Amino acid sequence: MIESAMTEATMIEVNGLRKLYDDYLAVDGVSFSLRSGSVCGLVGANGAGKTTTMRCLAGLMPATDGKMTVAGHAVSTDSIELKKCLAYVPDDPPLFDDLSVREHLHFIGRIYRVEGYVEKSQALITQFDLIAKADAGATTLSRGMRQKLAIACAYLYDPSVLLLDEPMTGLDPPGIRILLDSIRQRAAKGATVILSSHLLPMIEEVCTDLMMMRQGVVDYFGNVSDLRNRHPESTSLESAYFAATQLHEQANPSQAVGVLA
Template structure:
C-alpha cells in the first residue's frame, strides 16, 4: 500500500532526505520519529504528492508517483489524507461547513451522519456552528482529523497530530488510529513523543539528518535491545549504535 525506495529530496544546496527506503502494508502503523530537521515532514510531503521527489520511487495507495502527472496526483488525493502539524482550515467556514464541504467533494455517502459521529467522538459536537478562527489549537487539530477520516482514505499521513490535544483527546486519537488500521488503512504518524505512540505502532521509521537510521517491526527492535525497559530506550540504543 505504501512503498518508498531511495527517496532523495534536494532543496537548492540542502539535501533534506537522503536515500530513504521503507514499505508498509495495509493495517500497518508506522511511527516516523527523529529529531528536528531529520527530514520527517519533507518525507511525508513527498509521500502526499505535495512536493516532487528529487530522486527515488514512491508508490502510495497504488499510485506510482515516480512519473506521476496531474491524473495520478488527483487519484492519490482520493485515496490519501495528509494532516500537517498546523492544519490549514477555511477561516470563513464553520465546523459543520468544513465537513459538509469535504463530504460533497469526496461524494461520501450519508456524509452528514458520519460527520456527526466523528464530531461526537472527538468531542466537537457543541462547536458545530463555531467558526474556524474561534477554535483552540487542539480543536483545529481535531477538526482536521475529522475531515481526513470522513472519506475513509486508504492511506493516512499524520504529522505531529497530538500537538495541542489534551490527554483525553490524545487517547481518542490513538484509539481511532488503531481502529483505522484494523479496518485496513495504512498509517504513518510522525511524533517527537515516542512514549505516546509506542503502543499503537507496528513499525518504526527512524530518521536522522535526512537518512534512515532504522526501519523495522516494533517487536524486532525490542528483541534487538532486550535490556531496554521501553521502546523509547530501545530507540535511543539503536540510534546511538547506528551513529557510531
C-alpha cells in the same frame, strides 16, 4: 477507500527517495514499504527529514529522485487518484476561517462525494468531542480543537492511507486517547498509517512498525518488537530509541545530532 478489512497488500512503496532544496539534501535515498493495516511511527530529531518525506509521499512537493506508489498509484503521475485514497494532516493544519466545524466536514463530504456525509460528519463531531463547537468558526477554535477538526476531515472520506504529522500537538490527554483509539480502529479496517511524533511513549501501543530517521537517511526501519529485541536492556520503545541513537553516535561521532525534542 475503506469499507471492509483489506487483504495485506502493499499500500506504500518508496524506493530511493531524495529531496534536494537548492544545495541542501533533506532526504537521501529513503526506501521502505508498508502493508495494509500497518501503523508506522516515524521518529527522529528535528530536521531529520520526516516532514519532507511525508510531503513528498503526499504529492505536495516533487521528489528530486526516487519512485513512490500509494495504493498502486504512482505519486509523480497519478495525482487525482492519489488524492482519492490518501489524506495528509500537517502539524499545523490550514482551515477555512469563514467555515464552522460542521461546514468544514460538509464541504469535504461534497468535494469527495461521500455518501451520507451529513451523518458521518455528525458521528465524527461526536467522536472527537466537538459537539459544543460544531457551529463555531475555525478562528474561535483552540489549537487542539483545530487539530481534531483536521483529523475528522481526513477521516470523513475513509482514505486507505493516512499521513499524520505530529497529530497530537495541542491535544489534551482525553484527545490523545481518542486519536490513538481511532488510529487503531482505522488500521483494523485496513488503513495504512504513518504517524510522525516525538511522543514515543504515546505511540508505542499503536505502532506495528518504526522508521528512525537522521539527517535525511533511515537509521532503522522494521518491526517495533525487533528494535526492542536488539536492546533487551530497554524497558520501552523510548529507551530502545535512545539506546539505538547512542550506539549510532558512538560509531559515527562526526555525525552526532540532537535527539528527540
